[in-house]
Amino acid sequence: MPLSRSERRFDRDVLALADDWGAGRCGVAVLDRNGVVAERGSRDVALPWASVTKLATAWTALVAVDRGIVGLDDPAGPPGSTLRHLLAHASGLAFDENSVVSAPARTRIYSNSGYDALGFAVESAYGRPFDELLRAWVLDPLEMTGARLAGPPSQGLVGTLRDLEALAFELLAPRLVSLRTAAFATTVAFPGLRGVLPGFGIQHENDWGLGPEIAGVKSPHWTGSRNSPRTYGHFGGSGTFLWVDPDAGLAVVALTNRTFGAWAIESWPGFSDAVLAAAS
DSSP states (O other), X not given: OOOOBOOOOOOGGGGGGGGGGOOSSEEEEEEETTEEEEEEEOSSOOEEOGGGHHHHHHHHHHHHHHTTSSOTTSBOSSTTOBHHHHHTTOSOBOSSSSOBOSOTTSSBOOOHHHHHHHHHHHHHHHTSOHHHHHIIIIITTTTOTTOEEOSXXXXXXXXXXXXXXXXXXXXXXXXXXXXXXXXXXXXXXXXXXXXXXXXXXXXXXXXXXXXXXXXXXXXXXXXXXXXXXXXXXXXXXXTEEEEEETTXXXXXXXXXXXXXXXXXXXXXXXXXXXXXXXXX
């Protein structure tokens, strides 16, 4: 069933800013807790999500936590690491290799390997392939009918703007996980860890929750100056992002086929600010 339409007042013209991103395919949408506020562009073309996949993978793991299949403090990944460490990029695993470069919770190392290990831990605990669990516990309940896992749990989702909207709405108003679990996921895990935010350099407080990145005081950053420090979400190397600002009660998604680069670093913060101004 499609998401409901919100009656929130909003200047839809600001979404035209995305037309200047230079993407061959681009869709953007704004949501609040009542549904879709506004959208523009391609809604039904499936494109790679890259690392935005991690939000759906994390949510799958958190469903498993709520069901008692796994625990956040169960051992997972390298020695001394737990499911919680993997979710928060604090396991010590390298960025894209299955090698250990730090003790757990010493630094924030953004890790694709860690999320692939997370998927393996969940599927091992339940005894079914991770893609089946993702489908059964997240994609189907959210009616993400255009989405499929075409690669690893860290970055393999392909889906449409409608699918991305459905995931954003779940992160804004959770129903697949308990409110307690959602609160854990969207507040800082292992506070104070330094690390590199890909594309934006070293951050002395590289805040992360259990899946979503948290804006905090990061600078530079891909969200806007109007975004609350409590804003959480993720962006991907495919030029796609999802953020939720709990203080504004808004979520914004963008799905493109233009590889992340200087254009996104320059454009996304201003776009986010314009959306928040139009919704205020």
